[in-house]
Amino acid sequence: MPNQGKKRKKEIFSPSDVMTLSVPLWVFDVDHSKIVWANDSARDLWHAETFEELFAREMASDMSDSISARLKQYQSSFSLNDKAFHEVWTLYPNNLPVTYNVRMSRHNLPDGRIGMLCEAKAQEHRTPHRLRSAEALNHIPVCISLFSMAGDLLYMNTEANKKYGVEAAVLQDRFDDQSDYQTITSDLRNNKSASLICRVVCGENLRWHELSATACHDPTTGEETILLSEFDVTGLKEQEQKVRFLAHHDLLTGLYSRNYVNQIFPIQLSDALKAQTPLAMLLIDLDNFKAINDTLGHVVGDRLLIYVAALLESIVGSHGQIARLGGDEFVILMPYQYVTELETICHRILVDMSSDCTFDDHIVNSKASIGVSLFPEHGRDLSSLMQHADLALYEAKDAGRNTHRYFRPELQKAALVKRTLEKELTLAIERKEFELFYQPRVDCQKQTVLSAEALMRWHHPQKGIVLPGDFIEALEETGLIHQAGDWIIEQAGKDQRRLAKSGYDFPLSINISPKQFERSDFVLRLQENLAKTGCPTDRIEIELTEGMLMGEGYDAKSILTKLCDVGFSIAIDDFGTGYSNLAYIQDYPISSLKVDRSFMQMIDDQSPVIGMILSLCRLVSVTAVAEGVETIGQLEWLQLNHCNQYQGFLYSKPLPLTDLFGLLKDPPQLVTGTGLVEGRDMEISWAV
Known part of the structure; x- marks a missing residue:
């Protein structure tokens, strides 16, 4: 025997006959994956010519991750107690498989680290099938454990040892929720088998395992036992929880x-x-x-x-x-x-x-x-x-x-009315039940018609003529306002051409909804629909409310500039009811400003305000149009204060196109304090 081998033997073992024992003994340095001492039988087992050759072998390269992990677990367990472990191992000296029942116990190395004393006993009567089964148990990624019926641990394969550690010796302690343990044991008593997905305690961690338990017998003692197989489904469970979270x-x-x-x-x-x-x-x-x-x-x-x-x-x-x-x-x-x-x-x-x-x-x-x-x-x-x-x-x-x-129940009734209205409007567009009426805009001094405002009317099958105030909001909420807007610009273009051919080539104005104005294709839609009629864009004026200039979510000035660039003119309707002022208005390409009718109704109280608006309109070269003029007195005041145009029942209510032709041929005769205006007499009796 080499002197180095004898020296190592004397350093580690005192009995003189240990070297000649027929049972293979060796000490394994787990940290470095090397054998550091062996007796003659062990040298023979490992097919080594000399001890130097055996001790120089690097065994980590031939060792699977699961075996390496299992040896580390044993080493960790040895630090806690002197418990020994028995397992069937297939060793591969020089790549030749030999199977032994190996007893592993603690051994203190000279430098104070913990090593492993291995004692091998040959397994002469194991069949190839059983040998392969034993080898598979040490490598499969499934926890296999055997417990007594009382729950005491009898066996764990490598994966179970890695998950739980060698100290997990009681079945009940594996369960995070003891009701799961009760379920498993109850099913085993009643059905001899049980399965469950539950949380288990793996050291300091909680994992989800799919458990399958079967009542069987210990092959060595014949006593009843519990064979438990466990598959880690934590990843699937977490994914399931994530999917459930995302779903909810x-x-x-x-x-x-x-x-x-x-x-x-x-x-x-x-x-x-x-x-x-x-x-x-x-x-x-x-x-x-x-x-x-x-x-x-x-x-x-x-x-x-x-x-x-x-x-x-x-x-x-x-x-x-x-x-x-x-x-x-x-x-x-x-x-x-x-x-x-x-x-x-x-x-x-x-x-x-x-x-x-x-x-x-x-x-x-x-x-x-x-x-x-x-x-x-x-x-x-x-x-x-x-x-x-x-x-x-x-x-x-x-x-x-x-x-x-x-x-409140009343809200439901109102909603029902609204839904009915929305359905009727859809049909009205399909059946072409809408018509444009026109109200003239008149020169305050000469009483000549300079323009006309297009106003939408609905010929309802049962209700007769319905005014815009009763259905415009519903058109906006349903999105039908865009279809209605397309129809209005096209119809106004056709009517303007008819007027022009009859010698009345003045512009017509149309009202625009905020819903139309905020669309990115608003200007393009106007152009395309008007182009179908042959009407020039400079014969159509776009009327916007004051509030639309201050709207959020769009650049009002940019949109107005585009409208003017393609030829449309711009009028601000109902001025004085919003938040803007003339200093703000002059920043926009505005051609006309229509003073709200409420000022006319209170002209005695509001005359200083109206006068200021008219003066400022002249300063910024914007045409001033007074709305809602119903009396001669109101018209006289506008004439004296140099208002450009007016619109109201004094001259005409909104009329169908055929009636507008009649009005243009035979205009009304109005007499004011400033002089006689030629035309026919008329009685102011229309309802607002």
């Missing part, structure tokens, strides 16, 4: 989603009905959110939504459930005892949301409107509650926004 939560705010509302709220309503628990549904919609998105960008808009979500959670807390339905709409479902509780919640939401918040140096203030429906009196199902809260929300917005309203 809004990604931006983290609140519940519309999908959650549709699936879970009905269950909660049913439970509340059984328990006779009153609930309130609060439907919340941000005021002017679109303008914030359009002016400051979607990033700021998203941050505002996140801010609002956090604010609602701080107010409602765990007392109710909050969901984002989409866009800037949120819903809260919460129990209550007294309406005063809801008043407090609504008031706090409105006050807190009215406070300024800052995002990237942008000060944002987004007020909200709230509609409230109560369960069960306003509905016993989700659809009814949502519909009624939505009606209450619309009433809150109609009331000026930044307020809340409760559902």
